[in-house]
Amino acid sequence: MKSRIIGTGSYTPEKVLTNYDLEKIVDTNHDWIVTRTGIEERHIAAEGEFTSDLAAIAAKRALDAAGLSAEEIDLIVVGTITGDYPWPATACVVQAKLGAKNAYAYDVSAACSGFLFALANADDYLIAGRGKKALVIGAETFSRSLDWTDRNTCVLFGDGAGAVVLEAQDGDAGVLASHLHTDGNHIELLYQPGFGAVYPASAEGLEKRLPYLKMQGNEVYKFAVRMMTEVSKAVLKEQGFRCADVDLFIPHQANIRILEATAKRLKLTDDQCFINVQKYGNTSAATIPIAIDEAQREGRLKEGNLLLLAAFGGGFTWGGTLVRW
Numbered sequence: 001m002k003s004r005i006i007g008t009g010s011y012t013p014e015k016v017l018t019n020y021d022l023e024k025i026v027d028t029n030h031d032w033i034v035t036r037t038g039i040e041e042r043h044i045a046a047e048g049e050f051t052s053d054l055a056a057i058a059a060k061r062a063l064d065a066a067g068l069s070a071e072e073i074d075l076i077v078v079g080t081i082t083g084d085y086p087w088p089a090t091a092c093v094v095q096a097k098l099g100a101k102n103a104y105a106y107d108v109s110a111a112c113s114g115f116l117f118a119l120a121n122a123d124d125y126l127i128a129g130r131g132k133k134a135l136v137i138g139a140e141t142f143s144r145s146l147d148w149t150d151r152n153t154c155v156l157f158g159d160g161a162g163a164v165v166l167e168a169q170d171g172d173a174g175v176l177a178s179h180l181h182t183d184g185n186h187i188e189l190l191y192q193p194g195f196g197a198v199y200p201a202s203a204e205g206l207e208k209r210l211p212y213l214k215m216q217g218n219e220v221y222k223f224a225v226r227m228m229t230e231v232s233k234a235v236l237k238e239q240g241f242r243c244a245d246v247d248l249f250i251p252h253q254a255n256i257r258i259l260e261a262t263a264k265r266l267k268l269t270d271d272q273c274f275i276n277v278q279k280y281g282n283t284s285a286a287t288i289p290i291a292i293d294e295a296q297r298e299g300r301l302k303e304g305n306l307l308l309l310a311a312f313g314g315g316f317t318w319g320g321t322l323v324r325w
Helices: 021-025 030-038 051-066 090-098 111-127 186-189 204-209 217-238 256-264 284-297
Strands: 004-010 015-018 043-044 075-079 104-108 135-139 159-169 174-182 248-251 308-311 317-324
Touching: 004 051, 004 111, 004 174, 004 284, 015 284, 021 030, 021 104, 030 256, 051 090, 051 135, 051 159, 051 284, 075 090, 075 111, 090 135, 104 111, 111 135, 111 159, 111 174, 111 204, 111 317, 135 284, 159 186, 159 284, 174 217, 186 204, 186 284, 204 256, 217 256, 217 284, 217 317, 248 256, 248 284
Parallel strands: 075 104, 075 135, 248 308
Antiparallel strands: 004 159, 015 043, 135 159, 174 317, 308 317
Protein backbone atom coordinates (compact mmCIF):
# COMPACT_ATOMS: atom_id res chain seq x y z
CA MET A 1 0.00 0.00 0.00
CA LYS A 2 1.15 3.52 -0.82
CA SER A 3 -0.03 7.10 -0.28
CA ARG A 4 -1.04 8.32 -3.71
CA ILE A 5 -1.54 11.94 -4.75
CA ILE A 6 -5.09 12.08 -6.11
CA GLY A 7 -5.62 15.85 -6.23
CA THR A 8 -3.55 19.04 -6.37
CA GLY A 9 -4.32 22.71 -5.85
CA SER A 10 -2.59 26.04 -5.38
CA TYR A 11 -3.28 29.69 -4.75
CA THR A 12 -1.25 32.88 -4.94
CA PRO A 13 -2.59 36.30 -3.88
CA GLU A 14 -3.88 38.71 -6.51
CA LYS A 15 -1.33 41.45 -5.80
CA VAL A 16 1.80 41.09 -7.91
CA LEU A 17 5.00 42.88 -6.91
CA THR A 18 7.41 43.13 -9.84
CA ASN A 19 11.10 43.91 -9.75
CA TYR A 20 10.26 47.31 -11.19
CA ASP A 21 7.94 47.91 -8.24
CA LEU A 22 10.78 47.02 -5.89
CA GLU A 23 13.01 49.61 -7.54
CA LYS A 24 10.72 52.21 -5.99
CA ILE A 25 11.00 50.68 -2.51
CA VAL A 26 14.63 49.66 -2.06
CA ASP A 27 18.02 50.27 -3.71
CA THR A 28 17.88 47.58 -6.40
CA ASN A 29 16.96 47.10 -10.06
CA HIS A 30 15.28 44.52 -12.27
CA ASP A 31 18.46 43.30 -14.00
CA TRP A 32 20.34 42.87 -10.72
CA ILE A 33 17.53 40.74 -9.26
CA VAL A 34 17.05 38.59 -12.38
CA THR A 35 20.77 37.96 -12.84
CA ARG A 36 21.26 36.83 -9.25
CA THR A 37 17.95 35.10 -8.52
CA GLY A 38 15.96 34.51 -11.71
CA ILE A 39 12.96 36.13 -10.02
CA GLU A 40 10.87 38.61 -12.03
CA GLU A 41 7.84 38.98 -9.77
CA ARG A 42 6.22 37.65 -6.63
CA HIS A 43 2.70 37.64 -5.12
CA ILE A 44 1.92 39.51 -1.89
CA ALA A 45 -0.99 38.82 0.47
CA ALA A 46 -3.53 41.61 0.81
CA GLU A 47 -4.29 43.32 4.11
CA GLY A 48 -6.52 40.96 6.06
CA GLU A 49 -5.40 37.95 4.00
CA PHE A 50 -3.61 35.37 6.15
CA THR A 51 -1.71 32.13 5.75
CA SER A 52 -4.80 30.10 6.64
CA ASP A 53 -6.76 31.86 3.89
CA LEU A 54 -4.17 30.96 1.25
CA ALA A 55 -3.96 27.40 2.57
CA ALA A 56 -7.73 26.91 2.63
CA ILE A 57 -8.15 28.05 -0.99
CA ALA A 58 -5.34 25.77 -2.21
CA ALA A 59 -6.78 22.89 -0.18
CA LYS A 60 -10.29 23.43 -1.57
CA ARG A 61 -8.91 23.32 -5.10
CA ALA A 62 -7.05 20.09 -4.32
CA LEU A 63 -10.21 18.58 -2.85
CA ASP A 64 -12.19 19.57 -5.94
CA ALA A 65 -9.54 17.99 -8.17
CA ALA A 66 -9.78 14.78 -6.13
CA GLY A 67 -13.58 14.83 -6.17
CA LEU A 68 -13.78 14.80 -2.39
CA SER A 69 -15.57 16.78 0.29
CA ALA A 70 -13.71 18.22 3.26
CA GLU A 71 -15.60 15.85 5.58
CA GLU A 72 -13.88 12.89 3.89
CA ILE A 73 -10.43 14.03 5.03
CA ASP A 74 -8.94 12.27 8.08
CA LEU A 75 -5.74 14.30 8.50
CA ILE A 76 -4.50 17.81 7.69
CA VAL A 77 -0.81 18.68 7.93
CA VAL A 78 0.33 22.22 7.14
CA GLY A 79 3.98 23.05 6.53
CA THR A 80 4.51 26.70 7.48
CA ILE A 81 6.74 29.07 9.44
CA THR A 82 4.47 32.09 8.95
CA GLY A 83 1.33 30.82 10.63
CA ASP A 84 -1.63 32.96 11.64
CA TYR A 85 -0.64 32.75 15.31
CA PRO A 86 2.26 31.44 17.41
CA TRP A 87 -0.37 28.92 18.48
CA PRO A 88 -2.72 27.22 17.86
CA ALA A 89 -1.56 25.54 14.68
CA THR A 90 -2.61 27.13 11.41
CA ALA A 91 -3.84 23.66 10.42
CA CYS A 92 -6.56 24.03 13.08
CA VAL A 93 -7.71 27.28 11.48
CA VAL A 94 -7.66 25.65 8.03
CA GLN A 95 -9.66 22.68 9.32
CA ALA A 96 -12.37 25.04 10.56
CA LYS A 97 -12.42 27.09 7.34
CA LEU A 98 -12.79 23.95 5.23
CA GLY A 99 -15.36 22.33 7.51
CA ALA A 100 -13.16 19.23 7.70
CA LYS A 101 -14.78 18.21 10.98
CA ASN A 102 -13.51 14.62 10.88
CA ALA A 103 -9.84 15.52 10.44
CA TYR A 104 -7.15 15.89 13.08
CA ALA A 105 -4.76 18.67 12.18
CA TYR A 106 -1.35 20.06 13.07
CA ASP A 107 1.55 22.12 11.68
CA VAL A 108 5.07 21.12 10.71
CA SER A 109 7.81 23.76 11.10
CA ALA A 110 10.77 22.94 8.86
CA ALA A 111 11.11 26.23 6.94
CA CYS A 112 11.46 25.75 3.17
CA SER A 113 11.57 21.96 3.63
CA GLY A 114 8.21 22.09 5.41
CA PHE A 115 6.12 20.54 2.64
CA LEU A 116 8.40 17.52 2.25
CA PHE A 117 8.47 16.98 6.02
CA ALA A 118 4.67 17.27 6.13
CA LEU A 119 4.27 14.93 3.16
CA ALA A 120 6.48 12.27 4.75
CA ASN A 121 4.62 12.64 8.03
CA ALA A 122 1.19 12.24 6.43
CA ASP A 123 2.45 9.30 4.38
CA ASP A 124 3.66 7.54 7.54
CA TYR A 125 0.31 8.10 9.25
CA LEU A 126 -1.72 6.76 6.34
CA ILE A 127 0.46 3.69 5.90
CA ALA A 128 0.19 3.07 9.65
CA GLY A 129 -3.60 3.06 9.30
CA ARG A 130 -4.28 6.35 11.11
CA GLY A 131 -6.54 7.53 8.32
CA LYS A 132 -7.25 6.90 4.65
CA LYS A 133 -7.14 10.41 3.19
CA ALA A 134 -4.96 13.38 4.07
CA LEU A 135 -4.51 16.99 3.02
CA VAL A 136 -0.88 18.11 2.91
CA ILE A 137 -0.40 21.85 2.54
CA GLY A 138 2.55 24.21 2.24
CA ALA A 139 1.52 27.81 2.89
CA GLU A 140 3.33 31.05 3.69
CA THR A 141 2.77 34.79 3.98
CA PHE A 142 6.49 35.46 4.01
CA SER A 143 6.08 39.11 3.05
CA ARG A 144 5.26 39.85 6.69
CA SER A 145 8.57 38.45 7.93
CA LEU A 146 10.75 40.58 5.66
CA ASP A 147 12.79 43.70 6.25
CA TRP A 148 11.75 45.75 3.25
CA THR A 149 14.86 47.95 3.62
CA ASP A 150 17.18 44.96 3.10
CA ARG A 151 17.65 44.47 -0.64
CA ASN A 152 19.49 41.19 -0.15
CA THR A 153 16.43 39.44 1.30
CA CYS A 154 13.22 41.31 0.46
CA VAL A 155 13.59 40.66 -3.28
CA LEU A 156 13.65 36.89 -2.80
CA PHE A 157 10.36 35.96 -1.18
CA GLY A 158 6.66 35.86 -1.95
CA ASP A 159 3.38 34.54 -0.59
CA GLY A 160 1.39 31.51 -1.68
CA ALA A 161 0.05 28.06 -0.90
CA GLY A 162 -0.09 24.64 -2.50
CA ALA A 163 -1.85 21.45 -1.46
CA VAL A 164 -2.13 17.79 -2.35
CA VAL A 165 -4.67 15.15 -1.33
CA LEU A 166 -3.15 11.81 -0.35
CA GLU A 167 -5.09 8.55 -0.30
CA ALA A 168 -3.85 5.18 0.91
CA GLN A 169 -4.19 2.81 -2.05
CA ASP A 170 -2.90 -0.52 -3.29
CA GLY A 171 -0.73 -0.33 -6.40
CA ASP A 172 2.57 1.05 -7.65
CA ALA A 173 1.67 4.75 -7.67
CA GLY A 174 2.34 6.94 -4.67
CA VAL A 175 5.09 8.09 -2.34
CA LEU A 176 8.00 5.66 -2.74
CA ALA A 177 10.51 7.05 -0.25
CA SER A 178 11.45 10.14 1.74
CA HIS A 179 14.83 11.10 3.20
CA LEU A 180 14.72 13.88 5.80
CA HIS A 181 17.68 15.58 7.51
CA THR A 182 18.50 18.33 9.99
CA ASP A 183 21.68 20.08 11.14
CA GLY A 184 20.99 22.58 13.90
CA ASN A 185 24.57 23.86 14.03
CA HIS A 186 23.95 26.55 11.43
CA ILE A 187 20.79 28.24 12.67
CA GLU A 188 22.14 31.79 12.50
CA LEU A 189 22.89 31.51 8.78
CA LEU A 190 19.16 31.56 8.05
CA TYR A 191 16.60 32.35 10.75
CA GLN A 192 14.14 34.81 12.27
CA PRO A 193 15.54 35.91 15.66
CA GLY A 194 12.36 37.34 17.21
CA PHE A 195 9.89 37.21 18.65
CA GLY A 196 10.17 33.96 20.60
CA ALA A 197 11.50 32.77 23.93
CA VAL A 198 15.06 33.96 23.17
CA TYR A 199 14.00 37.47 22.16
CA PRO A 200 10.50 38.18 23.56
CA ALA A 201 8.45 40.98 22.03
CA SER A 202 9.79 44.41 22.98
CA ALA A 203 10.20 47.92 21.61
CA GLU A 204 13.98 47.40 21.64
CA GLY A 205 13.57 44.26 19.56
CA LEU A 206 11.54 46.14 16.98
CA GLU A 207 14.25 48.80 16.75
CA LYS A 208 16.82 46.05 16.14
CA ARG A 209 14.49 44.55 13.49
CA LEU A 210 14.52 41.17 15.24
CA PRO A 211 11.14 39.99 13.86
CA TYR A 212 12.59 39.88 10.35
CA LEU A 213 14.42 37.18 8.43
CA LYS A 214 18.21 37.15 8.65
CA MET A 215 20.29 35.33 6.04
CA GLN A 216 23.91 34.88 5.02
CA GLY A 217 23.18 34.16 1.38
CA ASN A 218 26.52 32.87 0.15
CA GLU A 219 26.81 30.30 2.92
CA VAL A 220 23.21 29.18 2.48
CA TYR A 221 23.80 28.73 -1.26
CA LYS A 222 26.71 26.36 -0.71
CA PHE A 223 24.84 24.23 1.81
CA ALA A 224 21.65 24.16 -0.26
CA VAL A 225 23.29 22.93 -3.47
CA ARG A 226 25.35 20.28 -1.71
CA MET A 227 22.57 18.93 0.50
CA MET A 228 19.86 18.85 -2.17
CA THR A 229 22.25 17.06 -4.51
CA GLU A 230 23.27 14.50 -1.90
CA VAL A 231 19.74 13.75 -0.69
CA SER A 232 18.46 13.41 -4.25
CA LYS A 233 21.14 10.86 -5.09
CA ALA A 234 20.51 9.00 -1.84
CA VAL A 235 16.75 8.61 -2.25
CA LEU A 236 17.17 7.52 -5.87
CA LYS A 237 19.83 4.97 -4.96
CA GLU A 238 17.69 3.51 -2.16
CA GLN A 239 14.93 2.74 -4.65
CA GLY A 240 17.28 1.47 -7.36
CA PHE A 241 16.94 4.44 -9.72
CA ARG A 242 19.40 6.71 -11.50
CA CYS A 243 19.05 10.41 -12.27
CA ALA A 244 18.33 9.46 -15.89
CA ASP A 245 15.19 7.64 -14.70
CA VAL A 246 13.63 10.84 -13.32
CA ASP A 247 10.77 12.16 -15.46
CA LEU A 248 10.42 15.42 -13.56
CA PHE A 249 12.58 17.06 -10.92
CA ILE A 250 10.77 19.66 -8.79
CA PRO A 251 13.19 21.33 -6.37
CA HIS A 252 12.40 24.00 -3.81
CA GLN A 253 12.23 27.21 -5.83
CA ALA A 254 14.73 29.31 -3.87
CA ASN A 255 16.62 31.04 -6.66
CA ILE A 256 17.74 30.12 -10.15
CA ARG A 257 21.42 29.74 -9.23
CA ILE A 258 20.68 27.06 -6.65
CA LEU A 259 18.31 25.26 -9.02
CA GLU A 260 20.72 25.28 -11.94
CA ALA A 261 23.71 24.24 -9.85
CA THR A 262 21.80 21.33 -8.30
CA ALA A 263 20.46 20.14 -11.65
CA LYS A 264 23.96 20.32 -13.14
CA ARG A 265 25.43 18.21 -10.36
CA LEU A 266 22.66 15.64 -10.85
CA LYS A 267 23.26 15.74 -14.63
CA LEU A 268 19.59 16.44 -15.30
CA THR A 269 18.44 17.95 -18.59
CA ASP A 270 16.27 21.04 -18.89
CA ASP A 271 13.35 18.81 -19.91
CA GLN A 272 13.64 16.92 -16.62
CA CYS A 273 13.44 20.08 -14.47
CA PHE A 274 10.43 22.19 -13.51
CA ILE A 275 11.19 25.81 -12.67
CA ASN A 276 8.70 28.58 -11.90
CA VAL A 277 10.71 30.74 -9.47
CA GLN A 278 10.55 33.62 -11.96
CA LYS A 279 6.80 34.01 -11.34
CA TYR A 280 6.51 33.50 -7.59
CA GLY A 281 9.89 33.94 -5.94
CA ASN A 282 10.67 31.85 -2.88
CA THR A 283 7.38 30.98 -1.14
CA SER A 284 9.20 28.74 1.34
CA ALA A 285 7.15 25.62 2.18
CA ALA A 286 4.70 26.46 -0.61
CA THR A 287 7.12 26.30 -3.56
CA ILE A 288 7.02 22.55 -4.20
CA PRO A 289 3.23 22.02 -3.92
CA ILE A 290 2.59 25.10 -6.09
CA ALA A 291 4.98 23.67 -8.68
CA ILE A 292 3.39 20.21 -8.50
CA ASP A 293 -0.04 21.71 -9.16
CA GLU A 294 1.27 23.86 -11.99
CA ALA A 295 3.08 20.90 -13.58
CA GLN A 296 -0.12 18.86 -13.34
CA ARG A 297 -2.20 21.58 -14.97
CA GLU A 298 0.37 22.00 -17.75
CA GLY A 299 0.28 18.28 -18.54
CA ARG A 300 3.87 17.70 -17.42
CA LEU A 301 2.87 14.81 -15.15
CA LYS A 302 1.72 11.54 -16.73
CA GLU A 303 0.59 8.36 -15.02
CA GLY A 304 3.62 6.27 -14.15
CA ASN A 305 6.06 9.21 -14.19
CA LEU A 306 8.86 9.23 -11.60
CA LEU A 307 8.85 12.53 -9.71
CA LEU A 308 11.85 13.66 -7.65
CA LEU A 309 11.30 16.40 -5.04
CA ALA A 310 14.10 18.09 -3.10
CA ALA A 311 14.17 20.98 -0.63
CA PHE A 312 16.48 22.86 1.71
CA GLY A 313 15.56 25.34 4.43
CA GLY A 314 16.50 27.07 7.64
CA GLY A 315 17.33 24.85 10.55
CA PHE A 316 19.13 23.62 8.50
CA THR A 317 16.59 21.15 7.18
CA TRP A 318 16.62 19.28 3.89
CA GLY A 319 14.89 16.38 2.25
CA GLY A 320 14.30 14.34 -0.88
CA THR A 321 11.15 12.47 -1.88
CA LEU A 322 10.36 10.08 -4.73
CA VAL A 323 6.81 9.82 -6.03
CA ARG A 324 5.39 7.50 -8.67
CA TRP A 325 2.62 9.50 -10.34
